[in-house]
Amino acid sequence: MGIPRVWAKAHNDYHAKVLNKIGVDRVIHPERDMAKRIAHHIVSEKMIDYIELSEDYSMVEIVASDKIHNKSLLDLNIRAKYGCNIVGIQRGKEIIVSPPAEEVIIKGTS
Template sequence: MKQKQEFAVIGLGRFGGSICEELGMEGMSVLAIDNDEERVNEFKNIASHAVIADSTDESALKEIGIKNIDHVIVAIGENIQASILTTVILTDLGIKRITVKAQNDYHEKILNKIGIDEVVHPEREMGKRIAHHVISNNIMDYIELSDDHSIVEVKVGRKMSGKTLDDLDIRAHYGCNVVAIKQGKEINVSPSAEEILKLEDILIVIGSDKDISRFEKNLVID
């Protein structure tokens, strides 16, 4: 039986706190770390363990057993210097997997030079999701896969309703691929070209950002 993965979240602000809560709800073992006693107390009943510690102090991290953690998420807020120093220490300690929240592109460049591949921009990513949703209520979700490619969930509106995927030929016209269709609680993966789309069906579409933008403007926005 596979051993349960151990997580640590450093920085219990809005982003780090939400990760702690989600991991806890999934039954994961989570070590919550912050230098603010009040924040730590908030997570004593949410995380497996919650400790007050200065993550820029290598001896403090060693003392709380950070070397035994499989995946550390550095979710430190405004203090870029603390984020970078913490990340350097974790790298030196040989942590298997490190994910870091970046404040800006400059921060990300430094993290990449340190050797961190898993860098997230939660505010930027959420901004893109909201922007796409406010353009049209038919755009349900938008997830950035890379700098140039994304995956989007779109509700079938009047422009697509009653037509098959073959009729729309989304790949030929827009360069995007429909990878699945949600119909109520059912998910049809790799749907047939003869599948007739109905109002309220949800298409899961993958492609380059430029192609997705053309697809949204022509078929999604009513």
Template sequence: MKKLFGVIGLGRFGGSICKELSKEGKEVLALDADEDKVNEYKEIATHAVIADSTDELALKELGFRNIDHVIVAIGDNVHASILTTLILKEFGVKRITVKAQNDYHEKVLQKIGADEIVHPERDMGKRIAHSIISSNVLDYLELSDEYSVVEIKAGEKMQNKTLMELDIRAKFGCNVVAIKHGKDINVSPMANEQIHFDDILIIIGADKDISRFEKELVVDDD
């Protein structure tokens, strides 16, 4: 079944996550209490709704119990962020990622069981969105508006195959610039280099090409 995502809070951070997930073809339920922000995302998210995320009944009626991964990206209202996270935990949501305002907020979120806590001043929306889509994507660095470097853990589809067999450059337009084997790193690997389980590939390319590469060879079913 297709994985469902929820984004609560459509400020700069939540909006960035929503745009990236939607661009990758994911089903996204976006929620905010601000009508203007919701209207801005009506054509971007699968569904965009106006609601108070601390209203348990409203979240239940909207189907948040059935969403696989919810990103709580509420702005400055720490109380609302904590209460929303608690409600989602009680619903039994499989994975909850929460934006923390400060270290105290982070400690509370850890105690109530948030699965992942992020600090938007330290993390880019794009990087987090790609890690949400696949746990194999370890890091994502923007070089420009169109080009990025991505660090990817080799999945089952790549195991025991050489770079020549995968033909990443010809099929996807991306370049493997290095492969990490444990503590060793091989820069500019040869075409006959064989990829093993848990090797880490460092790939450079256009965002659209990296996206195709991720969808075909990287995205896991977790």
């Protein structure tokens, strides 16, 4: 058909298996994914957003708390303690992509 990639919406896990078997490139589950995002928001009041990238990886946006205020990423040692990488910091309209280890966290930023 000349279509480079085919994406399809699954209604449930069984439907997803069928779509995968017939060769769909990407199966999406919007209702399930939104339910997970809502559940994560309910569990954590500091969480702004949650995006599941795969079964093993997700991105989470949180608001910096008193606990991490005025500490550098190096001091917090988040990667070693929690297996997480900080991919960006937002301060107002400024976004610091791939912040250096010396970057200091300010309460209330995300």
